[in-house]
Amino acid sequence: MTSTQSTEAPAKSTTPPTGATALRVQNAVIKYGFILVTVALFLYFALSEGAFRESATLLDTLRYVSVAAILGLGVTLTMAVGGMDMSVGAVAGLGVSVAAQTMVIYNQIGTVAILAVLAAGALAGLLNALLIVVLKIPDMLATLGTMFVIQGSKLILVDGQSITPGMTRSDGTTAPGRFTEGFLRIDRGTVLGIPVPVLIFGGLTVAAWVFLARTRWGRVLYAIGANPEAARLAGIRVGAYRALAYVVSGVLASVGGLILAARIGQGDVSAGTSQLLEAVAVALVGTSVLGRGRPNVWGTALGAVLIGIITTGLTIKGLPYYTQDVVEGAVLILALVFSFTRSERRTA
Template sequence: MTTTRSTEVPTKAAVPPATSTGPRVQSAVIKYGFIFVTVTLFTYFALSEPSFRDSATLLDTLRYVSVAAILGLGVTLTMAVGGMDMSVGAVAGLGVTVAAKTMVTYNQVGVVAILAVIAAGALAGLLNALLIVVLKIPDMLATLGTMFVIQGTKLILVDGQSITPGMTQSDGSTAPGKFTEGFLRIDRGTVLGVPVSVLIFGALTVVAWVFLARTRWGRVLYAIGANPEASRLAGIRVGAYRALAYVLSGVLASIGGLILASRIGQGDVSAGTSQLLEAVAVALVGTSVLGRGRPNVWGTALGAVLIGIITTGLTIKGLPYYTQDVVEGAVLILALVFSFTLSKRRTA
């Protein structure tokens, strides 16, 4: 009697592939980490300090960050083309000086001052574009040089003195003009209880987002920032688009200067000095929002809100200003960690 041996090879039961939650958690932290931090800080200050929950405090927070946020939008545009505008604070300060000079010294109306300030910002942007696009000077070095030139120019315009209504001028006469009521409403006025400067900040954020994310020009700016040589070979006028980014940055900085001039009500020669670091900070913080890893408008806006929450919350708690600087610096470092971690994962 013969027996046959089965040739079938027994199979093992199928084992479901192992899943690792580590990468998913890391991805979630990178993508939503800063939103979580913002919400957590807001909740903490709101629960621990009743005055923080007041609507007037929240609006004042947005009003406080509106200048840095608008300047940050300009920095975001230049970052999109792979550059960095370090002159935005100086341009905003120049705007304060030009506004005061126009209304107080030359006794012109607010509309003339607004046009003069925006023209000055556009000229500053053109100067940056000339240095960077035509003379091929690296972005950061060129805009740092422009920053010092603009700071010196505004001091020369006013003989190193702040401009105030009724001041005695260098020729011994009294300044004939003043800041008009309409101009002062740029920051001090409200519409339905919302400060005008906050509305300007919101409107410019939406316009900048549409421009960068929903138009061909914005997509081209991002393409140039990612690979300028490939963009050039594709027929894109790289120089023209980079110039556009810097001119727009100058215009946005001048709008921030208008708000600042309306806020302080005089031509303070030191105005705008502190705005550069805040503008750069909010733009860099914005790169880590939602794990984008690149400059984006909504990220910059959220970065500005986060800085405002920290500053207002710590002020209400009575912490000294140098503590606020440490916390803001720590937030910026954390944002950069998120951004560079994301960029490494994308290139891995």
């Protein structure tokens, strides 16, 4: 008599392999790590510094980063088409000079100054588009050249001196105009207690997100950035869309210039110089948000908020200003690690 053999299959373990668990954890860290870093820093400063928790401080933080964030949105658009606009800081500085000249030197109203600044930004974007699309100069080299041309040109226009109300001009006469109260409210005004620059930043962020994520034009920009040759073979006018990205970037940079001009209240010749690095940083940091590994509007906005949290928190703690650069650089490196790790995993 033979013994009965069991026909039941061995029970499968419901516990995932150690390797699979580690992979899931790694993916979660890559996807949500940057958001967690932002939240952790916010909680650290909020719990350790009472002044940081005040609503006025938080609104001032957003107001402070609004210029870099708006410039970063323009950089994000150019990154979407596979480029990089290095002239945004210079264009913002040009906007400050144009606004000051229009109101102080030519004694025009604020509305005229706003239109002149936006036109200057559009022309700067067209110059970049001409160099990149028509003359086929690489994006970064072309926009670096534009940056130096704009910085030098605005100095030539004002004889290297800042434009201030009541200044003596080169011909010995006194400048007749001033910054109008309405224009100054672009930075110093509030609506329902919210600073105007914060509202501008929020509105432009939503508009840029709708454009990039919810319209055909935005999807086309991403397609060009991913593979311009494939986009061209699909019948897309690659040159026209790339030109559009740089013109819009120039206009956004000029909006940042308007806020800077209203903030400073004079035509400071050095305005916009420091904005380039912050704008590029927030756009690059944004690529790591949710592990997307590509430029995106909400990532750029969150990157700007993080920079603001770091700057405000370290300032309240009384740390020297130069430590902020070290911390911001470390955060940028961390964000790029998240972003490029995700990208390599996708292409592996």
